[in-house]
Amino acid sequence: MNRYSDLTKYPKLFKNSYWGSFQVDKDPPEKEIVSNRNRFSEEYELISFICSERPKVGSKLFDHCELYKSKNGFTFITSPYDENSNDAERFGLTKYLKLYHPASNTYIKHFNSKIEFNKFLKNPES
Structure with a gap:
């Protein structure tokens, strides 16, 4: 049974993300999204998936969130439908390539440390 993560060049990186766990045979992803995932991994030199935590604020912007460890810190993405x-x-956050679904935009933010990311979770406007 193939999962979305298996379609990328980096299945281990994406296998624990929400996106990566979808089954290909039930609803195949768009090729553009898979290609964008590969580019994202390479461009940001991703090492591992960390978590799906999101700031606890009253914004629909934080949906389908993912945090990755990279060579230069941590990279956070969010891919809301309603944004x-x-x-x-x-x-x-900066608009980036679509990484979740063609109908949702992806936004990205880099953090130098996990401590910096944890502060963002508590107060994303600071």
Whole structure:
């Protein structure tokens, strides 16, 4: 039984993410999303998937969240269906390639340390 993660060049990296756990035979992903996942991994030099934590704020922006350890710190993404670009800017996120579904935009933010990310979780506007 193939999962979305198996379609990427980096199945171990994505296998524990929510996106990576979907079964291919039930609903195959768009080729563009798989290609974007490969590019994301290479561009940000990802090492491992960390978690799916999200800030606890009243914004629909934080949906389908993923945090990865990279060679230079930590990379956080969120891929909401219902989003507000003003929220993304307010929280210091930048629009990126679509990494979840063609109908959802992905936003990204880099952190130098896990401590920095944990502070963001508590207060994303600081």
